[in-house]
Amino acid sequence: MTSTKVELAHRASANAAALYRGRAWWVDRVAQGVVFLGGLSAIVFILSIFIFVAKEGLGFMVADLNIKEFLTSPEWRPTEDSPTYGILALMAGTASVTGLAMLIAVPFSLGAAIYIGEFATGKTREVLKVLVELLAAIPSVVWGFIGLSIMNPLIMELFDVPVGLNVLNAGVILGLMAAPIMTTIAEDALKAVPDSYREAAEALGATRWQVIFKVVLPSAKKGLVAAILLGVGRGFGETMAVLMATGHAINLPTSPFDSVCAMTATIAAELGETAQGSPHYQVLFAIGISLFLITFVINMAADVFVRGGLRMRSKKA
Amino acid sequence: MVKPATQVKKLEVRDLSIRYGDEIALHSADFDVYENEIFGIIGPANSGKTSFLRAINRMNEMTPGMNVTGMVKFDGIDVKSWRDVYALRSRIGVVFPLPVGLPLSIYDNVALSPRLSGVKSKSELDDIVERCLTRAALFDEVKDRLDSLGSLLSGGQQQRLTIARALSQSPELLLLDEFSIAVDPVTTMRIEDVLKELKKEVTIVLVSNLVAQARRLADRTAFFLGGELVEVGETEELFRGNVQDSRTTDYLEGRFG
Ligand SMILES: Nc1ncnc2c1ncn2[C@@H]1O[C@H](COP(=O)(O)OP(=O)(O)O)[C@@H](O)[C@H]1O
Numbered sequence: 001m002t003s004t005k006v007e008l009a010h011r012a013s014a015n016a017a018a019l020y021r022g023r024a025w026w027v028d029r030v031a032q033g034v035v036f037l038g039g040l041s042a043i044v045f046i047l048s049i050f051i052f053v054a055k056e057g058l059g060f061m062v063a064d065l066n067i068k069e070f071l072t073s074p075e076w077r078p079t080e081d082s083p084t085y086g087i088l089a090l091m092a093g094t095a096s097v098t099g100l101a102m103l104i105a106v107p108f109s110l111g112a113a114i115y116i117g118e119f120a121t122g123k124t125r126e127v128l129k130v131l132v133e134l135l136a137a138i139p140s141v142v143w144g145f146i147g148l149s150i151m152n153p154l155i156m157e158l159f160d161v162p163v164g165l166n167v168l169n170a171g172v173i174l175g176l177m178a179a180p181i182m183t184t185i186a187e188d189a190l191k192a193v194p195d196s197y198r199e200a201a202e203a204l205g206a207t208r209w210q211v212i213f214k215v216v217l218p219s220a221k222k223g224l225v226a227a228i229l230l231g232v233g234r235g236f237g238e239t240m241a242v243l244m245a246t247g248h249a250i251n252l253p254t255s256p257f258d259s260v261c262a263m264t265a266t267i268a269a270e271l272g273e274t275a276q277g278s279p280h281y282q283v284l285f286a287i288g289i290s291l292f293l294i295t296f297v298i299n300m301a302a303d304v305f306v307r308g309g310l311r312m313r314s315k316k317a
Numbered sequence: 318m319v320k321p322a323t324q325v326k327k328l329e330v331r332d333l334s335i336r337y338g339d340e341i342a343l344h345s346a347d348f349d350v351y352e353n354e355i356f357g358i359i360g361p362a363n364s365g366k367t368s369f370l371r372a373i374n375r376m377n378e379m380t381p382g383m384n385v386t387g388m389v390k391f392d393g394i395d396v397k398s399w400r401d402v403y404a405l406r407s408r409i410g411v412v413f414p415l416p417v418g419l420p421l422s423i424y425d426n427v428a429l430s431p432r433l434s435g436v437k438s439k440s441e442l443d444d445i446v447e448r449c450l451t452r453a454a455l456f457d458e459v460k461d462r463l464d465s466l467g468s469l470l471s472g473g474q475q476q477r478l479t480i481a482r483a484l485s486q487s488p489e490l491l492l493l494d495e496f497s498i499a500v501d502p503v504t505t506m507r508i509e510d511v512l513k514e515l516k517k518e519v520t521i522v523l524v525s526n527l528v529a530q531a532r533r534l535a536d537r538t539a540f541f542l543g544g545e546l547v548e549v550g551e552t553e554e555l556f557r558g559n560v561q562d563s564r565t566t567d568y569l570e571g572r573f574g
């Protein structure tokens with residue numbers, strides 16, 4: 001008799017529990033809400049920045065700007081009586097400096113990441129990681145200063161050229177700037193590759209290098225591409241150091257010793273001197289939009305590359 | 318079970334001790350493994366079974382702090398005296414407890430080892446891949462999607478992929494470490510059948526967490542307990558109770574461990 005009573009009481013409390021929302025449920029709900037707001041605010045900020053830039057530049061780009069001249073003319077003369085707004089030279093400046101920077105930073109940072117992640121152990125590894133992070137924290141104006149006062153005379157002397165502020169200078173500076181953060185991201189990507197992969201490959205008789213090249217790097221491909229993209233983005237977006245080290249002269253560069261002018265540096269140098277809403281002001285925003293589009297396209301291309309990678313490989317197989 | 322046909326010694330373990338720092342994982346083990354037998358190793362967790370396997374193909378060199386004394390002779394030569402450890406490892410296949418499908422295509426998983434050792438011809442690679450996948454009882458399930466990722470297969474399939482990969486180097490010795498731990502019973506049975514077939518060509522050391530599995534497969538069995546090699550004997554004899562140490566029977570009958 002008593003046992004049935006206990007059972008009934010049990011069942012009743014179980015039924016009550018079905019209608020009752022416990023603390024965990026509420027905590028879960030609130031946490032969901034907070035995270036959702038966080039995500040939403042990121043989207044709102046990005047959208048509003050985009051809208052602001054578009055408002056200032058897009059209307060002008062569509063209505064008044066000669067897009068063909070904008071993209072194909074190397075003549076950037078925004079302050080003349082009959083101004084021409086060609087940004088070809090600016091794009092060439094940005095591209096040449098970033099390209100050279102990546103030529104330097106990609107091998108350096110991947111090499112450093114492989115050394116730190118796969119070879120260095122214990123203290124060496126910890127010290128190196130801290131050093132790399134310290135390097136990443138150097139402000140860009142300091143790099144610009146190094147470009148102006150150390151690289152400039154060095155280049156003039158080494159290569160016997162009249163000016164040392166040029167593609168070479170800015171490329172090296174930018175490469176050194178981008179390498180530490182690229183190293184950090186690349187090393188994270190390598191660390192995310194499980195040790196069981198390395199062990200499996202070593203058990204097959206793979207040498208250390210074979211393990212790295214055949215198993216670890218392919219497994220970390222996505223993270224490594226992300227690291228390189230971050231570097232490219234840094235290159236396109238960097239302003240201060242580039243402004244100081246390129247010489248800031250409008251040129252279609254034909255050699256690393258030509259001074260150039262980068263898109264970002266142009267915006268930074270000229271925006272303060274333009275009247276808000278003037279054509280010059282608006283065309284600078286148009287440059288900003290172009291920068292955004294270029295970065296977007298590069299990101300998309302890398303994404304397609306990473307996804308398509310496996311399919312391409314397997315066709316071969 | 319039948320006695321091994323030959324009594325050629327594939328492995329000779331002499332006074333083998335394994336330490337991690339001060340902790341001893343295997344204490345002075347002595348035994349032989351014959352060619353073309355399945356040699357079972359059983360024992361509770363932390364008995365030194367995995368450590369023993371790692372000493373054979375010198376995986377201890379990748380583990381900081383792992384120290385091996387005494388010797389293991391492979392084909393009569395102390396593994397420590399092999400100048401080229403990679404050549405040694407490529408003659409020994411290893412299957413780990415948890416399946417490791419490398420994040421390459423199924424094809425590339427199996428072709429990896431031949432490619433590392435310099436096989437380039439596509440038709441040769443195709444042959445190796447098909448043969449090894451077939452022998453690992455996986456080919457029929459994956460033949461239409463050899464180009465999809467190996468790491469996306471189910472656990473049981475990945476373990477067979479691992480076995481195919483281990484076979485791709487035509488090993489003379491196959492080391493299996495509790496291969497069935499993450500594999501369903503049906504797949505386990507299929508792999509066991511594969512092993513019985515393989516025995517004709519390779520020597521197999523089978524570390525098993527299942528006493529019954531050792532009984533089904535192993536010609537001879539060693540019982541490890543807490544770093545001590547308690548005894549080695551014909552599997553069937555051990556199960557019949559013909560043991561030198563009563564702890565063996567206790568373990569076989571599930572009284573501890
Ligand atoms: N990498 C390691 N570092 C330190 N001790 C270890 C390591 N691997 C194993 N051991 C120790 O060695 C002993 C034997 O382990 P193991 O060979 O893995 O046994 P089993 O495979 O029989 O479970 C255990 O006590 C374990 O804690």
Ligand SMILES: [Mg+2]
Pocket residue numbers: 366367368494
């Ligand atoms: Mg083990």
